Amino acid sequence: MTATPENLFQQLDTLGIATTTTDYPAHATVEEGIALRGNMIGMFTKNLLLRDKKKALYLVSIEERREVDLKTLHRQIGARGRLGFAPPEIMTDLLGIEPGALTPFALINDFERLVTPVLDAVLFTAEQVNFHPLVQTGSTGIAPDDLVSFLRSGGHEPVIVDFDAEP
Secondary structure, eight states, X not given: OOOOHHHHHHHHHHTTOOOXXXXXXXXXXXXXXXXXXXXXXXXXXXXXXXXXXXXXXXXXXXETTOOOOTTTHHHHHTOSSOOEEOOHHHHHHHHOOOTTOOOGGGGGGOTTOOEEEEEEGGGGGSSXXXXXXXXXXXXXXXXXXXXXXXXXXXTOOXXXXXXXXXX
């Protein structure tokens, strides 16, 4: 059964993790999201679902303005061979979300633990980081350490990468 935003919030509550959620209209680009969210606090991300040549999956969450070099990223995250974008069907079938709503919170649906979360080290400099709550029409703020606790509660050990370091 695929988790809903309500299931997600219930799980976070059970774990004793405080969050704040702001609703806003759906959008197609990071730039549109910036305009729609107004003056929400915290650091925002872009999230990429990537696959290496052995078909291992990685959900990479990086600060929203950061550029990523897919030619070298595999070395930084421990992937086997170059990375490419995973097909959208994996998002819907495995993670239970639609493209545009990719979020580490979707790992609540990865029961087989097929996806490795990769977190940008700079996220840990913020008091709050923001992610879609399984739908694109909102943003949920969470403390970075609480995000790690959430991921670990589902059996996902995050890889934390300093993307400012040389690959």
